Amino acid sequence: MAPPQRGEVGGQGGQDPPAGVSVRVLLFAGARELAGTAEGVLTGLPADTDEAALLQRVTEAFSLHAMAGTFILALNQDFVAAGDALRLRDGDEVAVIPPLSGG
Amino acid sequence: MDKISNLEKQIAYLQEVLRCKEEELRALQANEQHASFCSPDKLSKDDVERFSRQIIIPAIGCKGQMALKTSSILIVGVGGLGCPAAQYLAGSGVGHIGLVDYDEVECSNLHRQLLHTEDSIGVPKVTSASIALKKLNSSLRISEYHTQLNSSNALNIVQKYDIVIDATDNVATRYLLNDACVLSGKPLVSGSALRLEGQLTVYNYNKGPCYRCIFPKPPPPETVTNCGDGGVLGAVPGVVGVLEALEAIKIVLGCSGILSGQLLLFSAESSAFRNVRLRTRNASCDVCGENPKISHLIDYEQFCGAKATDKDSSICLLREEQRINAPALFDSFVSKCEGLLIDVRSPEEFEMCAVPRSLNIPLKNIDEPDSVSQIITALQDKQAEQNPFPVYVVCRRGNDSQKAVLMLEKVLKDQNVAVRDLTGGLHAWARKVDSDFPIY
Numbered sequence: 001m002a003p004p005q006r007g008e009v010g011g012q013g014g015q016d017p018p019a020g021v022s023v024r025v026l027l028f029a030g031a032r033e034l035a036g037t038a039e040g041v042l043t044g045l046p047a048d049t050d051e052a053a054l055l056q057r058v059t060e061a062f063s064l065h066a067m068a069g070t071f072i073l074a075l076n077q078d079f080v081a082a083g084d085a086l087r088l089r090d091g092d093e094v095a096v097i098p099p100l101s102g103g
Numbered sequence: 104m105d106k107i108s109n110l111e112k113q114i115a116y117l118q119e120v121l122r123c124k125e126e127e128l129r130a131l132q133a134n135e136q137h138a139s140f141c142s143p144d145k146l147s148k149d150d151v152e153r154f155s156r157q158i159i160i161p162a163i164g165c166k167g168q169m170a171l172k173t174s175s176i177l178i179v180g181v182g183g184l185g186c187p188a189a190q191y192l193a194g195s196g197v198g199h200i201g202l203v204d205y206d207e208v209e210c211s212n213l214h215r216q217l218l219h220t221e222d223s224i225g226v227p228k229v230t231s232a233s234i235a236l237k238k239l240n241s242s243l244r245i246s247e248y249h250t251q252l253n254s255s256n257a258l259n260i261v262q263k264y265d266i267v268i269d270a271t272d273n274v275a276t277r278y279l280l281n282d283a284c285v286l287s288g289k290p291l292v293s294g295s296a297l298r299l300e301g302q303l304t305v306y307n308y309n310k311g312p313c314y315r316c317i318f319p320k321p322p323p324p325e326t327v328t329n330c331g332d333g334g335v336l337g338a339v340p341g342v343v344g345v346l347e348a349l350e351a352i353k354i355v356l357g358c359s360g361i362l363s364g365q366l367l368l369f370s371a372e373s374s375a376f377r378n379v380r381l382r383t384r385n386a387s388c389d390v391c392g393e394n395p396k397i398s399h400l401i402d403y404e405q406f407c408g409a410k411a412t413d414k415d416s417s418i419c420l421l422r423e424e425q426r427i428n429a430p431a432l433f434d435s436f437v438s439k440c441e442g443l444l445i446d447v448r449s450p451e452e453f454e455m456c457a458v459p460r461s462l463n464i465p466l467k468n469i470d471e472p473d474s475v476s477q478i479i480t481a482l483q484d485k486q487a488e489q490n491p492f493p494v495y496v497v498c499r500r501g502n503d504s505q506k507a508v509l510m511l512e513k514v515l516k517d518q519n520v521a522v523r524d525l526t527g528g529l530h531a532w533a534r535k536v537d538s539d540f541p542i543y
Contacts, residue, residue, distance in 0.1 A: 028368060029300060030326045070322040074379045081382055095379065097368065099318050102297035102330045102413065103184040103272040103340055 020044040023092040025058060031071055031096040035062035042094070051084040058096060071098035118222060122234065129241040146172070149242075154196050167356045168196060174355045175199035177264035179252055179280055181228040182206075183215040183330070183340030184270035184294050184347060190218060191348035193236040197355070199244040200236070201264055204228040205251035205412075211543060215337030251411065252276060254400035257283040266351050269293040270344060272329060274321050275403040275411035281306060281314035282400055285391045290363075292350045294343040297333050301343035301369035304362055304381070305350055307391065311363035316385035316392075321407040329413040334451075339371050420505040427523045429535040432495055436460075442493030443481055447507045452499065456541050458532065466503045475514045482518060491521040499543075501528035 022043040032038050042061055045054070051073070059068055073080040074095040080086065146165055150172070151158070158168050174197050178185045181204040192200055208219040208231050216228075223231035229247040236243060248260060252271075261267055261283045269280050269291055277293070284291040290308040295301065307313045350362055368377040390397040404411050427435075435441045436458075444461040446453055453463040462481060464474045482492060494511065498504040504524035511522045525532065533540035 029297065029302075030322065030328065033328065034326065067322055067326045070318065070320050070326075072317060072379075072381075077377060077379045079380055079382045095368075095377070097366065097379065098322060098326070099274070099277075100295040100297050100300060100302045101272065101274045101277055101322075101327055102333065102335060103180055103182060103270055103295050103343075 021047050021088045021090050021092070023088060023090075023094050025062065026093060026095045027062060028095065028097045029100045030067060030098045031062070031064055034064055034066060037062070045088055047088050049086050049088060051080050051082055051086065054080070054086060054088075054094070058094065062096070064096065067098055071096055073097075125238075129237060132241060145169075150196065157195065162358065163356060170355050170357070171196045171352065172198045174266070175201070175264045176266045176268060176351050176355075177201040177203065177261060178268045178270055179203045179276070180270035180272060181216070181218070181232045182212065182270065182272060183296060183335060183337065184344040185268070186216045186218040186232065187341050187344030188268050188270055188294075188348040188351075189232055189236055190239065191345055192351065193240045193243050195348070195352055196240070197243070197352075199246070199264075201246040201248065201260065202229045202232055203248040203250070203252050203260065204232075205249065211331075215335065215340055217337075217341075252279060253411070254279065254402065257400060258287055261289055262287050264289065266354055267291050268347050268351055269295075270347065272413040273409065273411055274324075274327055275407040275409055277314060278321065278406060279400065279403040279411070282390050282397055285313050286398075286400070290354055292347045292354070294340075294347040296340035296343045297328060297330060297335055299336055299339055299371040301339050301371075303343055303346050303350070303367040303369070304365060305354070306363070308354065308361055308363040310384060312382055312384045313388060313391045315390050316388045317366075317381055319385075319389065321409075324407070324409040327409065329415075331413060331415065336371060339369070342369060342371075415500055415502060417500070418502050418505060421508055421524065425508055425523055426505075426526045427495060428526050429531045432525055432532075433536045435493065436495060441489060442495055443478070443485065444495045444497065445478065445507070445511075447496060447498050447503050452543075455543070456529075458497065458529075458540075461497065466498070466507055469507050470510050470514050478511075478515065479518065482520065491519045494520045494522045496522065496524040497529055497532070498524075499528050500530055501526055504528060 022041055023045060025040045025042055027035050027038055040062060042057060045057065055073060059065060074097060075086060076093055146168055150168065154168050157163050158165060176192055176197055178189050178200060181189065181202050189200060189202065206228050208223045208226055208228055210224055212219060218232045218235040219228065227249045229249050233245045233247050236245060250256065257279055267280060267284050267289050269277060271277060281291060284307050291306040293306055293314065294303045353361055364381050364383060366379045366381050368379065384391060386393050389395060410416055436444050444458060446457055446461045446463050447466040447469060449465050450463060468474050496504040496507045496511065501524065508522050508524045529540065530542055533542045
């Protein structure tokens, strides 16, 4: 029943092991539909980054351009605000949450 | 047939008589109760007997029960979320409930909107729910608003209540309700559900954020799915609606731990709740910030670029000669066995009901190489018959089929085909050609 996972190899050109951090990405509501998956992995992220860079990587990796600017990002269940500096660790959980409007 | 419709008429008449008698009885009982021990600041014998199981919880007590009895809660939307919310609020002893819904009960509502029954199909949802709630708690005061909430009536209605529950089904009404609650200083308990997912939070409570603080920009309409198109498992809005009632009750009781500044995500698929911390109130929010741009209600359909209902509106992308009506399609495809019929609905919908001999290729896959070669193979078997060869496209209501025609014209440009879609979709097919075909 669970949609397939989509992995993404993050621009490290086959280096072994990949430099940088890998995070688990959970997609909710419309983001899940747009990406065609409920879950994925982003690798090769810099440990020290910011909201704009993470948002860009997530948007590109999961083809979320159509809903850009209308979903929230949460890092380990904490809202990521515009301009936030972020410190990522391996295994961190990034959630992509658009509003759900049905009822 | 005459016998059936006669009986139906008699039953409808008797039900109306029964409803009137029940109402009369409830009014008399309520009067009697008032006469014997009516005290505005005390719980009655009936109250104690009825609510003792929750009064004995230390967090509630007589004080809490009195607070519920004197509280008023507005529920906007009496559907999948509003029905369970209303039911638990009525059960808990809330004194006054307002119900807003412009819609009437339909057969496809009954799997999740459990205050409504088969008898209430065609009846306004506010009336149907009100009858059911009164049966549950005859001393409950209910105000029915059989109207669409809009920019001119929202503030008047919202102002009369302590708390508002958003149990609506569309983006425009969610922004409208948010702004109305901010402008009138009311907490907004907001729930939503689709397929196997739900979301819940409380806006504009105790200096917490509002909907616009979290989602300043409405989602593009093409990324929004409604329950009619995406489907919803009835128990999912059931869970969220009950949680909405619970948050409203906690606000009345003055509990701590209100879901403000937090978003609860419910996944029925993994039986999991996730609680995401949201931002605090946004100082530059358009409606609740320090210098708000919005000081009165605006045009929310324009702001969202979408209608304030969950009903699909018709689009028109094609010229007249790119379309065919249901009787003409029947004549060509069924009677004369001409052409190829492509059904662009999801496989789940196709499995529920489909025109015999039609080919299922969902819209989202239609221009993929596999799909195109599947169509070309099907054409090769038949194409010699007619020049150009007719390719017909159908969907549920005649919107997606138009998009499919435009895509198919591109990918089949080297084929000698004339692509047309069925105007009005399978709904028109069921109405005009095949009355046994389900309209869903």
